[in-house]
Amino acid sequence: MPDPPVMTGGTPFPRSPLVLRLGSLLIIGGIWEVAGRTTLGERLPPLSRVISQLVTELGTAEFWNAAAITGTALGLGLGVSLLGGIVFGVVNGALAWLERSTRVFARAMVALPLAPMIPILISMFGLGTSVRVAAITVFALPIIFEYTTAGVRATDRSLTAMARVFHASRWMTYTRVILPSAAPSILAGVRLGVGRSVVGMVVAELVIVSTGLGALLRRAQALFVPEAVFAYVLVFLGVGLLLVRGIGLIEKRTVFWT
Template sequence: MTVAAKRVPAGGGPGIRRPTLGIPPALGALVALALVWELLGRAVGPVFLPPLSAVLVRLVDLVVTGQILGSLATSLTNLVVGFAIALGLGLGVGMLMGGYPRIEAALDIYVNAFLTTPSLVFAPIFYTIFGLSRGSIIGLIVMYSTFIMIVNTMSAIRNVSPSLIEMGRSFCASDRQLFRKVILPAATPLIMAGVRIGAGRAVKGMINGEMFIAIVGLGKLMIDNGRKFDSDGVLAVLLVIILVAFTAAKAVQIVDARLTSWLPSTVRVE
């Protein structure tokens, strides 16, 4: 008896897995970027673009001498305080606007005006009020990150499915219970998306405040290196700033994953 062999599609078929290198795509992209940076830096010369190896050596030097750690501590303090204030304002005002149409009607035009206005233009105002103190930087961070969180939170609350609200009312839930048990959990993914954007904008506000108002922290260190034409040092500080921004975004993502762990993966905002 002859047994006909099954034809396997050219792509390998659904039951056959192609061997993979096991390298995460993000890591592969990072390695490729580092390689391109190193090769391009050696090709054009350190005046235009220092090689990555030279930048990393300078970064180690800044860490050993304590310049990075002191500046980083100052910047992180400004960032945490400013973002905490912005988070409270953004979520609080956003929930009020999302839950009460009259409050939304009263504040919406002003929120959108502040959102679309470049936040850096408020730097002279904070300088006039707080001078060269930490308050100026914190105020600028708040301006950078508050309004995007207000808009996202308001939209998230307003766009909760009416069927979910009706279901909650059918179980005789009070307004407070309805908000805590139905509306807020359903709105959490979009709220956290706004928080993630706000965290990134807070880092921008921190650096702009440190470079253009009170010359302190990582912003001061970058300016000092720039004045000495130390391009290695400038890029080394830039790497630290990027790391701070990445860490802030990752922290928000972890909190988001914990708060929305009950949702299907297709619903979460990654």
């Protein structure tokens, strides 16, 4: 007869990821609120004031007009990065000689900071929407390209050999064998690329050309309205988290075999 379970007493610590995340947010928010109500209040406004300012900004047409400008550039830049990074990454991964030729350049682009590229981007694209799209692409495309190439190169050769045994066409080999095998790596690159695209968008609107939400943030900074500055920072942070979370959900639903 098995021994009865030993009761250790006490309340078990919650292990749900949602509970842990909410708990972390509450702790950070509480620390922020308390710090904002001390002598740091002039530079770090309380979280309650930041949220109140955010609600006020969300109720203005100016905010949504600026959000449309920012969202257009982000959507175009992310679209170019996804299409170019995945397509060229698949081709690069499929051709060993091409992958060897581009390896150093691709890794350099991933590590390259945007600052040295700003004069080049301005001289090539001017100061319109195209330069912001280019900045976002420079941030996001290389990492997507790198991860896609790595995923294709890591495909098990026995799987492609089996496809040839069954007389699968080149198209079927790629769509039924190589791409599904590389999908986890591709989506990991997309998730990182999406996060980097938001960083590129912020840099473009704050450093290259002041427009969209970046212009509103700079105006709040110039007028020394710290709660508005932090409100716009929360907006950028929220956009990045939502995009990354969305890619994560897509990854869970599509790459179920991992």
